[in-house]
Amino acid sequence: MSKPVILITGALTGIGRATALAFAREGARLVVSGRQDAAGQALLAELQALDAEALFIRADVRRDDEVRDLVDQTVAHFGRLDVAVNNAGTEGQRGAITEQTVDSYAAIFETNVLGVLLSMKHELRVMQAQGSGSVINVSSILGHVAAPGTSVYTASKHAVEGLTKAAALEAAAYGARVNAVAPGPVETGMLNRFTGNDENKAGLLSAVPLKRAATPDEIAQTIVFLGSNKAPFLTGQSIVVDGGYSAT
Numbered sequence: 001m002s003k004p005v006i007l008i009t010g011a012l013t014g015i016g017r018a019t020a021l022a023f024a025r026e027g028a029r030l031v032v033s034g035r036q037d038a039a040g041q042a043l044l045a046e047l048q049a050l051d052a053e054a055l056f057i058r059a060d061v062r063r064d065d066e067v068r069d070l071v072d073q074t075v076a077h078f079g080r081l082d083v084a085v086n087n088a089g090t091e092g093q094r095g096a097i098t099e100q101t102v103d104s105y106a107a108i109f110e111t112n113v114l115g116v117l118l119s120m121k122h123e124l125r126v127m128q129a130q131g132s133g134s135v136i137n138v139s140s141i142l143g144h145v146a147a148p149g150t151s152v153y154t155a156s157k158h159a160v161e162g163l164t165k166a167a168a169l170e171a172a173a174y175g176a177r178v179n180a181v182a183p184g185p186v187e188t189g190m191l192n193r194f195t196g197n198d199e200n201k202a203g204l205l206s207a208v209p210l211k212r213a214a215t216p217d218e219i220a221q222t223i224v225f226l227g228s229n230k231a232p233f234l235t236g237q238s239i240v241v242d243g244g245y246s247a248t
C-alpha cells in the first residue's frame with residue numbers, strides 16, 4: 001500500500017509521539033491527536049521536517065462527538081484510514097482498593113476504557129466500509145497481570161484486552177484487524193508519575209529481566225509492525241513488550 005493513513009490518539013508525548021515519528025520515517029501520512037494545541041503544532045513541525053504529510057486534530061477521547069469528528073476529519077482530508085493507534089491513557093492515582101471513589105474510578109475508566117471504545121466505534125465504522133484496516137490498542141502488562149495499589153488502572157487495561165478481542169472477532173468479518181500492544185515499564189512521563197520517585201522506579205526496573213525500562217521507540221516499533229502488511233494474519237492478539245517481566 002502506498003503511504004498508509006495513520007491516526008494516533010494521545011500522540012503528543014511518550015509512546016504516542018514516538019509512534020508518530022516511527023510511522024513518519026516509514027513514509028506514512030499521519031493524523032496526530034491530543035489535547036494540547038502548542039504541543040500538537042510542535043509535533044506537526046517535526047513530522048513535516050521528516051517529509052510526512054500530517055495533520056494535528058484536537059480531541060479528548062472521552063467525548064463521543066470529538067472522536068467522531070477526529071475520524072471524520074481524517075477521512076475527509078486523506079480519503080481513508082488504514083491504521084488507528086488508540087494510545088491515549090492515564091495512570092490516575094495509585095492507592096488501595098479501600099481508598100477508591102466513584103471519581104477515581106471514572107478518572108481512569110473514562111479515558112482508558114470509554115476512550116478506546118469510542119475510538120474503535122468510529123474507526124471501525126470507516127474500516128468496515130473500506131473492507132480493510134488495522135487497529136492497535138495500547139494496553140499494558142497490567143492488562144495481563146496485577147500489582148498492588150494499581151487496581152483501577154489494572155482493571156482498565158484488562159478491559160482494553162477484552163475490548164480488543166471482542167472487536168477483533170467482529171472486525172474479522174469485514175477484513176479489518178484489531179490487536180493490542182502491552183508494554184512493561186516505558187521511559188515516559190507516565191512511568192515517572194506512576195512510580196513517584198527514583199527509589200520506587202529503580203525497584204520496579206530491578207524486577208525487569210532486562211534491568212531497564214523500554215524506550216518509547218521500542219514500543220513504537222511493535223506498533224508499526226502490527227499496522228504493517230507484514231502482519232496480515234495477526235488479529236485478536238496482545239503483544240507483550242516487557243523486557244521479560246511476564247516470563248518470571
Ligand SMILES: NC(=O)c1ccc[n+]([C@@H]2O[C@H](COP(=O)([O-])OP(=O)(O)OC[C@H]3O[C@@H](n4cnc5c(N)ncnc54)[C@H](OP(=O)(O)O)[C@@H]3O)[C@@H](O)[C@H]2O)c1
Pocket residue numbers: 009010011012013014015016034035036059060061062087088089090091111115138139140141182183184185186187188189190191
Ligand atoms: N509508560 C509506561 O510505563 C506504560 C506502560 C504500559 C502501558 N502504557 C500505556 O501507554 C499509553 C501511553 O502512555 P505514555 O507512557 O506514553 O504516557 P504519557 O506520555 O503520559 O502519554 C499519555 C498521553 O495520553 C494523553 N491523554 C490522556 N488523557 C487523554 C484524553 N482524555 N484524551 C486525549 N488524550 C489523552 C495525554 O495527553 P494530555 O497531556 O492531554 O493528558 C498524553 O499525551 C497509555 O495508554 C499508557 O497506559 C504506558
